[in-house]
Amino acid sequence: MKFITKLFAVIQTLIVVGVAFSAQLAYAHGEKAQQPALRMRTVHWFDLELSTAKLDVNEILVVKGRFIPSESWPHHVASIEDGSAFLNIGVPGPSFVRLETRINGTPGIRSTTFKRGERYDFVVTLKARTPGRYHLHPIVNVKDAGPMIGPGLWVEVGGTQADFQNSIKTLLGQELDLETYGFAHSVGWSVAWIALGLLWFGYWLTKIPLIMPRFRRVSALGENADDMITARDRMVALGVLLVTLMLIVGGYIYANERWPITTPLQTGKVDTAVLEREPSPVMVRMDDARYRIPGRSFRIALTVTNHGSSPLSIGEFASGGLRFINAAVQQVKPRDADDLVASDALRVEGGPIQPGKTQQIVIYADDAMWETQRMTTMISSPDAVVAGMLFFFDAKGRRYPVEISGPMIPLFGGY
Template structure:
C-alpha cells in the first residue's frame, strides 16, 4: 500500500529540486535587474559625482549627489520610514569614513519624506586594489536597496599598506583593520573545537541517522536506554560548561568595554531641502511609449511662476539621462554611464514668466530597451515617473517631478 504522506513529502522534495535546478543564471545585476516602475517611481538620483576615478590605497574618495523621493510612490513598496544611506561596491574595496545627508551625519538610520529632496556626501577610504563599479545606494527597510548611478573607479597600490586608524573617546588610537581580530579568531577556534569534539563523540557512539531511527522504533518506550549514564553526565557537564563560559565571557567583555553604542539602532530625522521646483509647475497631460522607436512621448502643462523664461534641458529617470543639448549638455562619465546626449527634443519653446503652456516632449534612446525600462508596458498600470529639469536664461535650474500612466504604441 502507498504511504501517502511519505509520497507527498518526496514529491514536494522533487518539485523543489526541479525548481532549484531550473533557476536560470541572472543576466543582469544592480541597476538593470530591478523592475522599471521601482527604478522610476521610488528614489530618483541626480547630480551624482565622485571626486576621483583613480586613487591609491589609503587615499579618500568623496561621492556627492542629490535624491528625490518620488511623490507617486508604488503602493506595494514600503515607504522610507527607516532607511540607511550606503554605497554599493562588490567587495570591501573601500571603508566608509563618514556620510552626511543635508549636512547631518548619516551614521544612523533615517526617515525620509515622500516628495522631498535631500543631498548627500559619502567619504570613502581605499582599502585594496581593484577596479569596481560603485553605486550610491539607499537601503529602505522592507523595500530593499534602491540603487543610484554607478561610476567605474580604480584603486591601485598594495592592500598591506592600508591602515584605518581612529582615536577612541578614551584617547586610545586603534587600527580598525586589525582591532579585535585575534580575539575573534580565538573565540571562533575555541567554540569550533568544542563543537567538532561533541559531534565526533556522538558519531562514534552507536548507530546514527536512519539506523538510529530504526533502532529507536525497535526499542519503542525503552529507546532512552540507548543513552548511557556516562553520556548523560557528559551532556550535563557540557551544558553547564557552555553556560558558564558564555556568561563569564559576556561579563568579561562588559568589564573591558563598559560603554558601547549600537549605531544602527538609532534613528535621526533630517529636514528636507527647499523645493527644487522653484515656482515651476508641470502636470502630465498624456504619455505614450513608441515601442519600435524606443521613445517616450509626453505632453506637459507647464506654468512658469518665476521671473525668467524657462526651457527643458533634461529628463532623468532610473539613473538614465536624456539631454537637450540646446539647453543643457552632459557627456557619459564612463562606458556604463547611460546618458543620451541628444535624446530629448520638445515642441513649444520657452515658457514665459506667468505663462501656462503645453509642451510636447520626446525622450528617445536604446536605453529604454537595454536598461529594461520598456518592460513598464507589461505592468498592470504602466505608470512611469521621472524628473524634468527646466533652465532659465541664467542657467538656474528648476527640478520638477512628473509621472503618470503611459500607453504603448507601434505606429
C-alpha cells in the same frame, strides 16, 4: 582513467571561463537587476559627482549628489517614510572605508526617515582600501524593501593593499589598528565553539547504532526514543551544557574586566533636516505617456504653466537612472562609455513656455538605453505607472527640477 581525468579538467576549465565571462558582463550597472518600477518611482538621483576618478590606497574620495524620494512611491513597496532608511555606498567588496556621511548637513551614521518629494543633498567621505577598478553606486536601503540603487560611477584605485592604514585613537589614548584589532579574539572564540560542537557531534557518532538507524527504529518499529538514551548520554549532555554556560559567563566576566569602558551598538534613529524648498515658477501635469516598443521611444504629453518672469525650456528628462538631454538647451557629455547619458535624445515640441502662459508640451525620449538597460519590462508592470524628473531652465540658466508621474500605455505600432 586518463580520458576521465582530461574530461574533468576540460569541464573545470569551461566552468571557470563561464563564471569569469558572466562576472565580466555583470561587472557594471548592478541597477539593471532592479525592476523599472523601483528605479523610476522610488528615488530620483541627480547631480552625482566624485572628487576624483583616480586615487591611491589611503587617499580620500568624496561622493556628492542629490536625491528626491518619489511622490509616486509604489504602494506594494515598504515606504521610505514609515520605516528606517540608510544612505550608503555600494561597491564590490570592502574596497573603501566610509569615514563620514552628511545628509543636508545631518550626520548619516544612523538610520533615518526621508520624506517623499523633498530634496536631500548628501556628501559621503570614503578612504581607498583595496586597489582595483570599481563601479560605485549611491544606495538608499529601506527597511522591508531593500536597496534603492542609484547610477554607477567608475573609480580606479591604485597603490598596494599592504600600505593601507586604518588606525584610530580611543578616548583613553590607545592606538588601535582596525584592520587587525579583535581578530585573535574572534579566531579564539570560533575555535572554542567549533571544538565544543565537534566534541558533541563526535560523541554521538560513536554510538551504535548511529543516528539514522535510531530514527528508523523509532519511526518504523515504534520503539520508545527515550529508552535509547542511556545514563551516560545524559551525563555527557549535562557536561556539555555546563561547559557552554561556563564559556558564556566566563567570557562575559572577562570582557567586562578587560574592557570596562565600551560604546553600545547604535540602534537609534536620527531626524534628517529638510531643506527649505526653493520657489519654483513652473507647474507641470502629465496628460499622457506612451512607450512605443518598436522604436524604443517614450512620448509624454504635458501641460506646463510658467508663473515666472522668464521663458522656460526643458533641458533634461531623467528616469530610472537614465538621462535624456535636449542639446538645444544644455550640453552634457557622458563621463565614459558606461555613463547612462543620451546627449541629444530629448526632443521637445511646443516650447519654450512663455511667462504667465500655460502651454501644451510633448517630449520624446528616444534612445536604445530603454532596452539595453532593461527598462522595457515596465510594460508588464501591474499598475503601469511611470515617473521621472524634468529639468527646466530659464533665460539665465537657472534650473528648476520637477517630478512628473502617471499611467503609461505601451504601443506596438506608431503613435
